[in-house]
Amino acid sequence: MEDLKQIGLISLGIFVAFFVVMTMVAYTVLAERRVLGFIQGRLGPNRVGPGGFLQPLADLIKFIFKEDIVPDKSTRFVYFLAPLIATVAAIMTIVVYPFGPEVQIPFINKSVQLVIARFDVGLLYVLGVTSVGVYGIALAGWSSNNKYSLMGGLRSSAQMISYELALGLALIGVILQSGTLDLYSIVEQQAGHLGITGWNLIWAQPLGFFIYLTAAIAETNRVPFDLPEAETELVAGFHTEYSAMKFALFFLAEYVNMFTVSMLATTLFLGGWAGPFVHQVPWLGVFYFFGKVILFLFFYIWLRGTLPRFRFDQLMSFGWKYLVPFAIFNIVLTATLQWSGALDYVAAFLKTSTGWWG
Amino acid sequence: MTGILFILFAGLAIGCATSMVVQRNPLYSAISLIGVFISLACLYVMLAAPFIAAVQVIVYAGAIMVLVVFVIMLLNVEEEERRPLRLRFLIPVAVILAAIFFAETAFIIYFVQASPVTLSRNVSDVGLTSSIGGGLFTTYLLPFEITSILLLMAIVGAMTLARSGGLLSSRAAVVPGDQVFSKELLDRREPGDLSAVTTHTTKEAAQLLGVDKGTK
Numbered sequence: 084m085e086d087l088k089q090i091g092l093i094s095l096g097i098f099v100a101f102f103v104v105m106t107m108v109a110y111t112v113l114a115e116r117r118v119l120g121f122i123q124g125r126l127g128p129n130r131v132g133p134g135g136f137l138q139p140l141a142d143l144i145k146f147i148f149k150e151d152i153v154p155d156k157s158t159r160f161v162y163f164l165a166p167l168i169a170t171v172a173a174i175m176t177i178v179v180y181p182f183g184p185e186v187q188i189p190f191i192n193k194s195v196q197l198v199i200a201r202f203d204v205g206l207l208y209v210l211g212v213t214s215v216g217v218y219g220i221a222l223a224g225w226s227s228n229n230k231y232s233l234m235g236g237l238r239s240s241a242q243m244i245s246y247e248l249a250l251g252l253a254l255i256g257v258i259l260q261s262g263t264l265d266l267y268s269i270v271e272q273q274a275g276h277l278g279i280t281g282w283n284l285i286w287a288q289p290l291g292f293f294i295y296l297t298a299a300i301a302e303t304n305r306v307p308f309d310l311p312e313a314e315t316e317l318v319a320g321f322h323t324e325y326s327a328m329k330f331a332l333f334f335l336a337e338y339v340n341m342f343t344v345s346m347l348a349t350t351l352f353l354g355g356w357a358g359p360f361v362h363q364v365p366w367l368g369v370f371y372f373f374g375k376v377i378l379f380l381f382f383y384i385w386l387r388g389t390l391p392r393f394r395f396d397q398l399m400s401f402g403w404k405y406l407v408p409f410a411i412f413n414i415v416l417t418a419t420l421q422w423s424g425a426l427d428y429v430a431a432f433l434k435t436s437t438g439w440w441g
Numbered sequence: 442m443t444g445i446l447f448i449l450f451a452g453l454a455i456g457c458a459t460s461m462v463v464q465r466n467p468l469y470s471a472i473s474l475i476g477v478f479i480s481l482a483c484l485y486v487m488l489a490a491p492f493i494a495a496v497q498v499i500v501y502a503g504a505i506m507v508l509v510v511f512v513i514m515l516l517n518v519e520e521e522e523r524r525p526l527r528l529r530f531l532i533p534v535a536v537i538l539a540a541i542f543f544a545e546t547a548f549i550i551y552f553v554q555a556s557p558v559t560l561s562r563n564v565s566d567v568g569l570t571s572s573i574g575g576g577l578f579t580t581y582l583l584p585f586e587i588t589s590i591l592l593l594m595a596i597v598g599a600m601t602l603a604r605s606g607g608l609l610s611s612r613a614a615v616v617p618g619d620q621v622f623s624k625e626l627l628d629r630r631e632p633g634d635l636s637a638v639t640t641h642t643t644k645e646a647a648q649l650l651g652v653d654k655g656t657k
Binding site: 086158160161164202203204207208210211212213214215217218221222224225233236237240241243244247264 | 442468469472475479482491492494495496498499502503504507508510511514515569570
C-alpha cells in the first residue's frame with residue numbers, strides 16, 4: 084500500500100513536471116520566433132490568438148495533420164526509432180532537477196521536496212542520458228539514405244563527442260567544490276546571503292561556467308554551433324528526410340534539450356531555486372528557478388539572432404585546443420584552492436570583517 | 442515489485458544480446474549491444490550500485506558505442522551475406538557447453554536456496570560513489586595509475602601509427618626546383634636511413650613530404 088502511494092506520488096510529480104516543461108518548451112518556440120522577429124526588425128507570428136499566444140497550438144495541429152512521408156530506400160525500423168530516441172533521451176533528464184525547496188503542498192498538508200527523484204548520482208544520470216541522445220541524430224542521418232542527412236549525422240556525432248568532454252570536465256569543478264553528485268544538495272550549498280552570494284558562478288566557478296555554457300550550446304546543436312543542420316550546406320542536415328510528426332519530435336527534442344541544459348546551468352551555477360526570501364516563502368523558489376531558466380533561454384535566442392555559424396574545422400579546433408585545456412586548468416585551479424583552503428579563508432574573512440557575506 | 446523489474450531488464454538484456462549475435466546488419470548489432478548495456482545499467486541500479494550504472498551508460502553506451510556506430514556509418518558497411526557454415530563440429534560442442542552451463546545454474550540456485558546461511562545485510566556500499574573513489578585513490582592507487590598509463594600508451598601508439606608520413610610539420614613550405622631528401626626525413630619508420638631521394642618538381646617534393654594539401 085505504501086509502495087503504491089509512493090508510485091502514485093512520483094507519477095503525479097512526473098505528470099506535473101512533464102506538463103509544465105512541455106508548455107514552457109512550446110512557448111519557448113513562440114518566444115524564439117517573436118524575439119528573432121524583433122531582432123531582425125519585423126513582427127514575427129502575432130495573428131493566432133492575442134499577440135500570437137495560441138501559435139504553438141496551431142503549430143501542433145499542423146504537425147499532426149501533415150502527410151508523413153517515408154523515403155523509399157530508408158532503413159524503416161531505424162528511421163522510426165531515431166526520433167523516439169532523441170525525444171525520450173531529452174525528456175528523461177527532467178526527473179532529477181530540483182524545481183524548488185521543501186514546500187507544504189496545500190490540501191493534502193504534506194511537506195515534500197520539489198524534486199521527483201533524488202538520488203546519489205543525479206549529475207551522472209544527466210550526463211549519461213544526454214550522451215545516449217546522440218544516437219537519435221546519428222541514426223536519423225544514417226537511416227534516411229541521403230547524403231546530406233548522413234553528413235549531418237556524422238558531423239553531429241563528432242561534434243557531440245568532442246564537446247561532451249569539455250562539458251564533463253567543466254562540471255568537475257562544481258563537483259569538487261560541493262563534494263557531492265546530488266543536485267539537491269548542490270543547490271542547498273549555494274544558498275548564501277539573500278540566496279545570491281553563494282552562487283557557484285560568482286566567486287568559485289566563473290571559468291567553469293563559461294566553458295559549460297559554450298559546450299552546452301554545442302551539445303544542443305544551436306547557433307553558433309549548429310553545423311549538423313547547416314542550411315547553406317546540408318539542406319537541413321540530419322532531419323532532411325523527416326516530415327510531419329517525426330520532424331516535430333526532433334524539433335521538440337532540440338528545445339527540450341535547450342531547456343534541460345538551462346536547468347542544469349541554473350542548478351549548478353546560479354544556485355537553482357535559491358534567491359531572496361526563499362526561507363520565508365518556499366514557493367518563491369519555484370519562480371526563481373524558472374526565472375533563471377528563462378534567462379538562459381533568452382540568451383540562447385539572443386545568440387541565434389546575432390552570431391554567425393562556425394566552420395567545421397574551427398568548431399573542432401575550438402573544442403579540442405581551447406575548451407578542453409581551459410577546463411583542465413579549471414579543475415587544477417579548483418582543486419588547488421580547495422586543498423589550500425583559500426576559498427574558506429576568503430569566506431571567513433568577508434564574514435567577520437564586513438558581516439555581509441552569508 | 443523488484444522481482445518484476447528484474448525479470449523485465451534481465452529479459453531485455455538477454456533478448457538484446459541474442460539479437461546482437463543473430464543480426465546480419467552490423468548497425469542493428471550495434472543498436473542491440475546498446476540495448477544490452479542500458480539494461481545492464483538498470484540491473485546495476487537495482488543492485489544498489491548507482492555509480493557503476495551511471496558509468497556504464499556514460500562510458501559504454503554513450504562513448505564507445507557512439508564511436509562504433511560512427512565508424513559503421515562512415516565506412517557504410519553493408520549487410521553481411523549468409524555464408525555456408527564452416528567448422529560444423531562446433532555445433533555439438535556448443536550444445537554440450539550450454540547444457541553444462543544450465544546444469545551449473547540449476548545447481549547453484551538449488552544449493553543457495555537450500556543453504557542455511559542467510560545474507561547478513563541487504564544494502565552494501567560497494568557501488569556508491571564515495572566508496573569507489575576512496576578505493577581507487579587509496580588501496581588501489583597503483584593499479585589505477587597503471588591503467589591510466591596504459592590508456593596513454595594506446596593514444597600515443599595510435600598517433601604514431603596514424604602520422605607515419607614524415608618529420609616535417611604541416612606548415613613546412615616547399616622550395617621550387619630540384620631537391621634531395623634523406624629517406625629518414627620522409628619516413629619516420631626508417632630512422633637512420635640517409636640514402637638520398639631526389640625530386641625534380643615542386644609537386645613531386647610536396648607529395649613526398651606530405652604537404653600538398655589542396656594542390657591536386
